[in-house]
Amino acid sequence: VSDDAIYNLALRVGSLLAENGFVVVSGGRGGVMEAVCRGAKMHNSLTLAFLPGFNFDEANDFVDLVIPTGLGYARNAINVLASEVVISISGGYGTLSEIGLALAYNRHVIILSGSGGVSDFAAKWFGDDKKVLVVDSPEKAVEAVKSLLNVDG
Amino acid sequence: VSDDAIYNLALRVGSLLAENGFVVVSGGRGGVMEAVCRGAKMHNSLTLAFLPGFNFDEANDFVDLVIPTGLGYARNAINVLASEVVISISGGYGTLSEIGLALAYNRHVIILSGSGGVSDFAAKWFGDDKKVLVVDSPEKAVEAVKSLLNVDG
């Protein structure tokens, strides 16, 4: 999957979440994190981000509430605790840790299959895990969020 | 200082912050934390709270964005890092740690003298510290925030 395709998938997830009135939480940096915030701002949803470092200006331009945690990757635990549903899009080792932390903390996890990176591996791995939903489009991801949180369509 | 008087001081601080358009960050529990959130909601400002525990429902009723950190008192470091200015109102050991952490992280600290608890001690202690402003009313506290952040009156 190309970087552009991944960025567009994340943009679409953010946009659909915002259209449905959800607050979007992310790690606040570039790539997928930027795309999802940018998408959310297209429909004027609130975006919240937990940075690993100490400075407000490490956030991308589409974050409304920047929270510098100073915790390094331990901030991943807060990313998932702050969220009612966690959506995994592409990603690397940090994303892998967030899938583990989200499940350890009993958060719903949705994996966007076809988005590359760790998410594609995890889609295979967790295919049989009842705590994980594997979907293959941004639309289905956001429908799953609505269903999990009992929000009407 | 009576508990009621402390609650009212905190309510007034929250209300004035909201009236001036500031987002209010707190620890999200009862007492001063509840009062400041309640005050902020009188003028419809956004309230954000970092809980020490794991559950959304540990927050008071006036928090818009509840962030369960699961970090215990280590969450105090995030309370202060997330804030541009920290206002100390009454308080105990946890508040004392937040004053220390805020100063260690180079955040502006305003202490509300006359609010009892740790704040009254700190008001004396930090009277000569250039990084700390001691004020004696909610109005002066919020004026100081505006001045520190270069917001017009």
Added chain:
Amino acid sequence: VSDDAIYNLALRVGSLLAENGFVVVSGGRGGVMEAVCRGAKMHNSLTLAFLPGFNFDEANDFVDLVIPTGLGYARNAINVLASEVVISISGGYGTLSEIGLALAYNRHVIILSGSGGVSDFAAKWFGDDKKVLVVDSPEKAVEAVKSLLNVDG
């Protein structure tokens, strides 16, 4: 893989680490964590454990230095940062997060294939990742540690 078999694999890893003079770091609770500490104490190595909670007495009986972190699963970030090499044995969601965090923090990761749980999945997944070593016995795991840390046999 049966629980007894997993326990014995972990016990053997701890014992071999201790025999070779390594300090053993773990999460300090039961199961694999207890087994590895118990094994380490057979050869009198130092055992160090980071607990998720606040109380010293949540540790198993084979931990010399108990560190209650009060950080919940965010303590997994400290488990891996404190370690020069991370060995994954069986495990669940928490272990998955530790593999992710260890790799994000550039720690060496050794996965004990055949130990069940998350480790067996990760053994397949990371078979081609240069930052991960997959081994199939406690002996090979500890040989790999020695080799990674340039310790003579």
Added chain:
Amino acid sequence: VSDDAIYNLALRVGSLLAENGFVVVSGGRGGVMEAVCRGAKMHNSLTLAFLPGFNFDEANDFVDLVIPTGLGYARNAINVLASEVVISISGGYGTLSEIGLALAYNRHVIILSGSGGVSDFAAKWFGDDKKVLVVDSPEKAVEAVKSLLNVDG
């Protein structure tokens, strides 16, 4: 109080703790933290340190077990949770936060009066607080530790 005098007080505290068989926990950096570790190694006690950063080599030369936490000042919460008794020697804002965190976590706190910095202020402040002991020499500080932990002289 001169820097040399403070260093020597901390060295003496570390040395006496070690002589009495205590493990010494500190923040692992320079100044008072180095002095207390150096003192402890004079009598071959174990020294343990929690660093704010990510790298083992940020520790002073007298730390046996270096734990890089990557948590910034939030690591102060672990410093105090890991300790049965906390001794405050001189110090600045970080030390102030540790006094607050230690008391919030119900740890015993001993303040070395006459050591300058935050400790001298806190000695006055906490003179009437039953959870805090104010002492005026390293000898009395370590006697207080033994008494609090019921260790024979």
